Amino acid sequence: MKNDDNHNVEELALQLHKIVRQLKAAGRTDLILSALGSGLLDELKEEAAKGRLSRLVITGDFRFLLPDLGNVEVDLQPVHKAVYLLFLNHPEGIEFKYLADYKDELRQWYRKTARMMDLAKIEEGIEHLTNPLDNAINEKCSRIKRAFLDVMDEYSASYYIISGHARIASPTSGKTWYKRLKVINLPRHLVDMRF
Numbered sequence: 001m002k003n004d005d006n007h008n009v010e011e012l013a014l015q016l017h018k019i020v021r022q023l024k025a026a027g028r029t030d031l032i033l034s035a036l037g038s039g040l041l042d043e044l045k046e047e048a049a050k051g052r053l054s055r056l057v058i059t060g061d062f063r064f065l066l067p068d069l070g071n072v073e074v075d076l077q078p079v080h081k082a083v084y085l086l087f088l089n090h091p092e093g094i095e096f097k098y099l100a101d102y103k104d105e106l107r108q109w110y111r112k113t114a115r116m117m118d119l120a121k122i123e124e125g126i127e128h129l130t131n132p133l134d135n136a137i138n139e140k141c142s143r144i145k146r147a148f149l150d151v152m153d154e155y156s157a158s159y160y161i162i163s164g165h166a167r168i169a170s171p172t173s174g175k176t177w178y179k180r181l182k183v184i185n186l187p188r189h190l191v192d193m194r195f
Contacts, residue, residue: 053159054152057192058085062113072151074160076144078114079125083140084184085109087162091188093181096137100130112195141182159186 023032033041054068062081064074076084086106087094094102103126110122128136141162148157165181 052156053190055190055192060195074147074151076147080140080144081113082106082110084144087184093165093183095180097132103130
């Protein structure tokens with residue numbers, strides 16, 4: 001961006017700040033909200049949350065710690081940790097209906113996070129999680145979401161949870177279809193795996 005363009009943008013920001021202050025002083029925050037629109041307000045809240053994101057430290061014994069939030073621990077069971085680690089290891093995303101393709105990797109994570117658990121129970125859990133007709137993966141993702149919401153606000157948590165991300169693809173037939181990928185949006189430079 002040129003210096004002149006940069007100066008103009010900064011001038012606009014100063015004008016906006018002045019107008020917002022005036023509307024707020026007049027008690028018309030409703031007009032501010034109307035001018036911004038709820039979609040932009042959500043984007044602004046998410047942008048503000050980015051500056052407050054904590055690092056996620058995963059210790060050698062698979063404790064999930066948030067050092068920038070007072071070193072609080074995210075309370076997850078071994079199966080939830082295994083699911084989380086699988087998705088954390090795939091920033092490109094995974095479709096739930098193709099989880100069976102990741103069965104071996106999920107099994108490895110589950111065995112590491114549940115060292116004392118019976119292998120038959122682990123296998124049973126893996127079968128439930130990777131069966132596209134079973135709701136187990138949705139239940140585990142809901143529990144993971146709840147664990148993060150227990151220690152942070154909703155906008156911050158949206159970066160840590162496993163959430164949906166649809167990608168549009170147009171095959172040669174000309175039809176549009178969607179790839180419903182599930183991802184963890186946390187920037188990976190904030191993840192510190194110590195194992």
